[in-house]
Amino acid sequence: MKLTRLFFLPLLLVLAACASAPDPEPTAAPEPTDVPTETPTDIPPTDAPEPTDPPATEAPAEETTETEENTAAQSGEDCTPSTGQIATSYWEKTNWCLASVDFAEFFSGGPPPDGIPPIDAPEFVTTSEANSWIAPNEPVISVEIDGDVRAYPLQILTWHEIVNDEVGGVPVTVTFCPLCNSAITFDRRVDGEVLDFGTSGNLRNSDLVMYDRQTESWWQQFTGEALVGDYTGTTLTFVPSQIVGWQEFRTTFPEAKVLSRETGHARDYGRNPYAGYDNINASPFLFDGDIDGRLPAMARVATVDLNDETVAYTFDALEANNAVNDSIGDTDVVVFWAGGANSALGASQIAEAEDVGSTAIYNRNIDGQLLTFSANGDGSFTDAETGSTWNIFGAATAGDLAGSQLDQVVSFEHFWFSWAAFQPETRVYEG
Numbered sequence: 001m002k003l004t005r006l007f008f009l010p011l012l013l014v015l016a017a018c019a020s021a022p023d024p025e026p027t028a029a030p031e032p033t034d035v036p037t038e039t040p041t042d043i044p045p046t047d048a049p050e051p052t053d054p055p056a057t058e059a060p061a062e063e064t065t066e067t068e069e070n071t072a073a074q075s076g077e078d079c080t081p082s083t084g085q086i087a088t089s090y091w092e093k094t095n096w097c098l099a100s101v102d103f104a105e106f107f108s109g110g111p112p113p114d115g116i117p118p119i120d121a122p123e124f125v126t127t128s129e130a131n132s133w134i135a136p137n138e139p140v141i142s143v144e145i146d147g148d149v150r151a152y153p154l155q156i157l158t159w160h161e162i163v164n165d166e167v168g169g170v171p172v173t174v175t176f177c178p179l180c181n182s183a184i185t186f187d188r189r190v191d192g193e194v195l196d197f198g199t200s201g202n203l204r205n206s207d208l209v210m211y212d213r214q215t216e217s218w219w220q221q222f223t224g225e226a227l228v229g230d231y232t233g234t235t236l237t238f239v240p241s242q243i244v245g246w247q248e249f250r251t252t253f254p255e256a257k258v259l260s261r262e263t264g265h266a267r268d269y270g271r272n273p274y275a276g277y278d279n280i281n282a283s284p285f286l287f288d289g290d291i292d293g294r295l296p297a298m299a300r301v302a303t304v305d306l307n308d309e310t311v312a313y314t315f316d317a318l319e320a321n322n323a324v325n326d327s328i329g330d331t332d333v334v335v336f337w338a339g340g341a342n343s344a345l346g347a348s349q350i351a352e353a354e355d356v357g358s359t360a361i362y363n364r365n366i367d368g369q370l371l372t373f374s375a376n377g378d379g380s381f382t383d384a385e386t387g388s389t390w391n392i393f394g395a396a397t398a399g400d401l402a403g404s405q406l407d408q409v410v411s412f413e414h415f416w417f418s419w420a421a422f423q424p425e426t427r428v429y430e431g
Contacts, residue, residue, distance in 0.1 A: 086202055087112075093216035098232040100225075106202045106209065106218075107286050109179075113211065114198045117265055118162035124150070124257035127250040133261065133270070135351035136247035139341045139358070140258075141183050142393075143241045145170050149256040151249050152176075154344040156259055157183070158274070159267040161208060163259065164188065164196050172239055173197045175221050177208035178274050178345055179285050180418035181300065183243055186224050186236040205421040206287040222414075222422050240408040244358045244392060245340035248379065252393055271349060278345040284417045292420035294428050299416040302359040303426070304409055307331055310426040312419055317431035319357060322375030324429065325364065333409055334364040334371070338379040338392045359413060362394045362406035 079096040080088050081103035088096070090113050130151070134140070140151040145168030152163060157176035165172055173188045175197075188195045195212040197219070202209040208221040217229025224236035249256070261269050276282070282298050291297045300315040307329025318324060318337035325334050339357045346353035364371045364383075371383040373390070380397070381390045388399030394406035420426065 091216050094218070094228065095215070095230045095232075096228070098230060099228045100232050101204070101227050103228075105204050107204070107288075109201055109203045109286060111199070111201045113201050115201055116159070116161050116199045118164060118198050119156075119160050119259075119263050120164050120196065121264075122163050122165050123260040123262050125260045127151075127254055127256055127258055130246075130258035130260075131250060134246045134258075135342075136245065137340055137342045137355055138246045138350050139243050139344050140246055140249055141174060141176070141185070141241055142244050142249055142253075143167055143172065143174060143185055143239065144253075145172075145239070149253045151246075151253075151256055151258045153246070153259060153269075154183070154243070155270045155350050156261065156263065156267075158272065158344055158350075159269065160263065160265075161199050162197050162210065167239075170239070173210075173236075174241070175208065175210065177221050178277070179203070179206045179208070180222065181278065181345060181415045182207065182222060182412060182418065183241065184221060184224070184412055185239040185241040187239055188236065190231065190234055190236070203286050205289060205418060206284045207418055207422075222418060238410045240410050242358065242360045242392075242408075242411075243341060243413060245342070248338070248340050248358075248392060252391065252395075270351065272345060272347065272353070274345045275348040276346065278343050278415075284415065287417060287421070289417075289421045291417055292424065294420075295416040297415065297417035300356060300413060301416050301419055301428075302335060302337075302361065302411055302413050303419050303423070304328065304333070304361055304411040305423065306333075306409060310423040311429060312416065312423075312426050313359070313429045314431075315356060315359075317429060318359060320431055322377075323373040323381050324431075325372055326429065331409070332364050332370055334362055334373045334381075334406075336360045336362070336373075336381060336390075336392055336394075337375075340379060358392060359411070360392055360394060361409040361411040363409060364406065366401070366404055366406060 083103050086106045139154045143150050148168035152174050163174040171188045171194045173186045176183045197210045200209045200211045210219040215230040217226045217231040219226050226232050226234045280296050280298050301312040303312045309328050313335050322337050337357050337359050339355050341358040342353040343356045371385050373381045373383050386400040388396045388401035390396050396402050396404040
C-alpha cells in the first residue's frame with residue numbers, strides 16, 4: 001500500500017519552533033495511539049536556523065566513468081536539481097552532475113544540514129561513571145576493533161545520529177537512524193582520505209542521508225553508498241557492531257569506554273523524542289514506497305547480506321528460539337537473541353521501554369568444526385558438539401572451547417519496511 005506524508009507539515013512546524021533559539025529544551029512527546037499513520041511528533045531540536053526551502057544532503061563517490069553527467073559537468077551545464085523536495089542552496093561543493101538515483105527520491109526531513117548535530121569530538125567515560133546514568137536494560141551500540149571496546153548509548157545517538165570517532169586506530173562513523181531503527185558503523189576512510197560525516201537533513205526511503213564535509217557528497221546510511229556528488233558509486237566498508245543491553249555490555253567489558261553525555265549540546269538524554277514510533281501498527285515517516293506485506297511495516301528484523309543472499313530474521317522467531325542455526329549460501333551461521341535491551345523508540349523514557357532484546361549473527365564454524373547451538377534460557381548459549389557456553393558477543397566463556405571467539409557476520413537490526421525497500425528479494429525467516 002502507498003503511505004502518505006500526513007504528518008510532514010506538523011513536523012515542520014515543530015522544527016520551526018525548535019529553530020528559533022539554539023539548543024532549546026525539547027518539549028514532551030505525546031504518548032502513541034493506535035492510529036496506523038502514527039509518526040514521531042517531537043523530533044530532536046536543531047542547532048541551525050530553519051531553511052526557507054527544505055535542505056538536501058550528501059554523497060561521496062569512488063571511481064567515475066564517462067557518463068552523460070560527466071559530459072554535462074565538463075561542458076559547464078548546470079545540473080542543479082529543480083525538485084522542490086530538497087534545497088540546494090546549502091551545498092556549495094556538491095557535484096550535482098554525478099548522481100546514481102533520481103533526485104525525486106529524496107525528501108527533506110525538516111532540519112537543515114547538521115540541524116541534528118553529529119558528534120565530531122566525542123568524549124568518553126568509564127563504565128563505572130556511566131553506570132550512574134544508564135539503566136541496566138538501556139540499549140547501547142557495542143563496537144570493538146583490535147581490543148578497543150566502546151559503547152555508544154542510544155539515549156545519545158537518538159539525538160545526534162552520527163558520531164565521528166576512531167576505534168582501535170580505525171576512523172569510524174557510528175550512526176543511528178531512529179526512523180528505520182538502523183544502527184550501522186562504517187570505516188570512514190575512502191581512497192586513503194578520512195571523511196567526516198554530518199546529517200544532511202534529507203531522507204530517502206525514510207532513511208538518514210549523510211554527507212561528507214570534504215566533498216559534500218550524499219551517502220545512504222542504510223547501504224553506505226554515495227548517491228550524489230564526487231563519490232557517487234563508492235560504498236563505505238561496514239564495521240561489525242551490535243546493539244546490546246547496558247548490563248550485558250558493562251559486565252562483559254568493564255574496562256570499555258562509554259560515549260559521554262558531555263557532547264557540547266543541551267539535550268534531554270534518556271528521553272525518547274520518538275515516543276511510540278515503534279508501535280507495530282504505526283506507519284513509517286516520510287516513506288512513499290510499497291510496504292512488503294510479508295511482515296508488518298514496523299516489525300523488527302535482524303538482517304544479513306551474505307553470499308549474494310539477503311535474509312531477515314524476525315524478532316518474534318528469534319525470541320521464540322533464542323538461537324537459530326541456519327546456512328546462507330555456503331556459510332553456516334547462528335543467530336543469537338537475548339533479552340535485556342529496551343527499545344529506544346517506545347516509551348518516553350528509554351529506561352522504561354519494552355525489552356525487545358538484542359541479536360548477533362556469527363559463523364558457526366570454528367577451527368574446522370561445525371557447531372550447533374541452543375539457548376540456555378539465561379542469555380547464554382551452548383554448542384552440542386563440545387558443551388561449551390557462549391555469550392551474545394560470540395565468546396566461549398566455559399567448556400572445552402573457553403576463550404574461543406566466533407567470527408561475527410556483519411548484520412544489523414531494522415524495521416521491516418526499510419530493509420524490504422532496499423532489499424526486496426530478501427528471504428524471511430519466521431521460524
